[in-house]
Amino acid sequence: MGNADYSYPDNFNSATNHHHVAVPPPQPFVKSLKNTLKETFFPDDPLRQFKNQPPRKKFILGLQYIFPILEWGPRYSLQFFRADLIAGITIASLAIPQGISYAKLANLPPILGLYSSFVPPLVYAVMGSSRDLAVGTVAVGSLLTGSMLSDVVNHNDDPKLYLHLAFTATFFAGLFQAGLGIFRLGFIVDFLSHATIVGFMGGAATVVCLQQLKGILGLDRFTHETDLISVMRSVFTQIHMWRWESAVLGCVFLFYLLISRYFSKKKPKLFWISAMAPLISVILGSLLVYLTHAEKHGVEVIGQLKKGINPASITDLNFDSNYLSAAIKTGIVTGIIALAEGIAVGRSFAMFKNYHIDGNKEMIAFGMMNIAGSCTSCYLTAGPFSRSAVNFNAGCKTAVSNIVMALAVMITFLFLTPLFHYTPLVVLSSIIVAAMLGLIDYETAIHLWHVDKFDFVVCMSAYIGVVFANIEVGLVLAIGLSILRVLLFVARPKTLILGNIPDSVVYRSVDQYKNTNNVPGVLILEIDAPIYFANSNYLRERISRWIDDEEDKIKSSGEIGLQYVILDMSAVGNIDTSGISMLEEVMKIIERRGLKLALANPGAEVMKKLNKSKFLEKIGQEWIFLTVADAVGACSYMLHTCKPKMTSEEYGSNV
Template sequence: MNIFGWYEPDSKGKSYIKPVGKIPKGLPDFTAGWWLPLYNVGRQMTLSVIICLVDICESISIAKAMARINKYRLNYTQELRGLGLANLAGAMFNCYTTTGSFSRSAVNNSVGAKTPLANFVTGITIMITLLWITPVFKNMSQNVQGAIIIVGVLQLFDWPEFLYLWRINKLDWLVWNVSFLVVLFAGVEIGIGTGVGLSLLLVIYKTAFPRISQLGRLPGTTVYRSVAMYPEAEPQPGVLLLRVDAQLYFANIEGVRDYVTQAIEQRRSAGDKSGDPVRVVVLDLAPVTDIDATGIHFLDDLVDELRHEGGVALVLGNPSQRVLLSLKRAHLDRKIGRANINVHMADAVVRARAIADAKLKQETVAGV
């Protein structure tokens, strides 16, 4: 084991390759009892919550990676139940917290493990090793341990996913890179927490600043699509068609209000294809699955603001049953006009065109 003298210390007392050293024999003692550690309860609860979150994130992350590699569907509930039972049993023996291990899972997968029986065999092998075979590993190099883990974990580096995220969504790519770098330089716990926190910030950002699209009619159809994505889509004379791709609630109301105001000003300054100013605003509410009280107040105020902006009318299209029920409870359907709330977008546009034509006639008569 020491033929080349690599384990012998040099003049500074350091050896080239460090052995594992003595590994204590035996299994952990049974430590469960009727008492509870009531000292420093606040800190213990805080640590428990942190450990639980880290364990869940780490376990689900490696489980998803294994499921993607081996082409099977992950049962998250079953995974968490297994972790809970394992931690309850392990706590009775003062064991380290049970979680999905990146390194051991990768090694298991690399040797061809396919069922939980592999973990059972691994557990029995570790138990036998702890009871009788620990002296064998006394002179084993620590480098060997590192090499086994490195070879196993290398399979988890999904470089194609890096390029895939860059092509598909730059924000997802950013979360991936930040999480990877923080895990690499600050540790798994901080890295997972950073990734989760950044993901939550992106969710908040996307809901607070929803995508709002101006719509136009595809030639020869009654289908309305974004004019930015479909250049051939035709804006309707005197009608501004908008679609809000998020629920209407307190966090994004001001952004929607500002967009509507700016869109009307742009159409007024540039003019649409017919040269008519905006006389009717149509909101396509198909993506709006829910609306809160602030959203109802927003629609109420929007009706007044549009009327103040030269008598512009508001028409709603594709409201869901939940949104429609909220409008009725607030009696806002009466203020908007029940004829101005349509199930189909095509009907909403027909209604808007009728209102715009009537306003144009009134303006023509008044001008004459």
């Protein structure tokens, strides 16, 4: 076989109906680079609506793109306002107790939770593209802010500095989020896979629940660490300090909150029962403390809340070099988590109502509302799932529901803050625990186990890292495993042996379709990924092993000796110079064995590079086929017309 003649007979093209694969026309480098950058950063082509429009129309469209409220605002109706009014008041009843609770979770004054539910929702209503997202503080973001800043400054020792660093971290979070949107870098958030988010959110929710043991048990001193072991040690070394009054009150309200959620899930029309439960808990808890003077018997209360509208805090931003790195780090980490949660929630509800969410516009909106918030005494805000679900179920039509909520919150901190004086902290802890239990999505984790074991490992790594180490470790571990998986996909792509589906010209994996037929004398391999420097060596070795295995199989069965190797390159979207070198080496290895290499269906980008590298001249363009069926037909024709059939004994002696 080493002297095999693979020249085509004169009537080969007409006999096999062989069509040559076209090489794309050459394209200027600048134009090629422009197209690549456009697909990377502008896959949605946001400028298409501006094409062929007069200047005045372009200006109006530009304003509508930046401020979506200008697009849907002129079509706003009284019917929409009625629905948004009900939804806004409903989510305000949830936002007020949650805002106060989550501010305590971030070790910040409770009033900041109300401030953060006023300015940011107004900004989002003007710039956001979601109709259903309800903006406000989030538990995970609050916990992250509290734990990361506490590593630098103790909120009890220097509350003023701690507060200023929280504003500064929020400013950097907004700057980072807006930057991602402006520079079209939203794909960075995609590295937080679904499994990563499920595990991280579940772990963070568990940590948040553990932290609330301080309030439920009425403990004065508590660990600043967030890991399970430290929290349990802090709880059980202070058994003598547990206050039964606080524990009973906390368990009663937690039971009420969970029961109300259970009924709301059973009957979605009764969603308002669960939505109103936190506010009702605050009212009942405050009345109970006021009437029984429980604050004198170990039940801690919020105390005096400052009345008045958000004070300016732009002068409080702290860019001191001693704390700048901590503020930037906190801002970036919390900003990414807030984006991942907010965009995922917005897209989920947009899918139900069949409209589109622009991820980059959402990032800009999130960024601007956090920048504005940092200058008006607010800390990190996003689009929490619980509040957005209530907004959706309440029948909101547009982002005006956020405006209604913001106005309701404004009325609260202008006139109603004295009513929260007797609100027991244990009730706030119960509200947080009830909200967090909904984030521990064990059903999805079980689903991941059944569908994809590696995704389950990523999910559990994030969960265990957060619960047993800290939030940063869990996040880094989960993202690291996700990136490792991407690298493994690239570095170890699948190669499959293809066979013919009976009575068809279709070729599929012999492992997937057991009824496929082998083509005598022909080995068909499919490469299921782009060919890059990271996988070229692996593919060369893998193809060689496939050929060795096929030859061993042929020798033992006595079939026609292997003479042709076909590489199906349908899934090879691109190739680099290392990949081309690999193909050249594979061709030499194959030819040294007395075999012939053929390629099936290489894409335009691959053909362009194969042509420029002169590989097409080496292999011969007549050995490049449109389909696997064309390649098999040509090889079979050559076997029957130009070469005598060989037994395995003859094949072995030639080799």
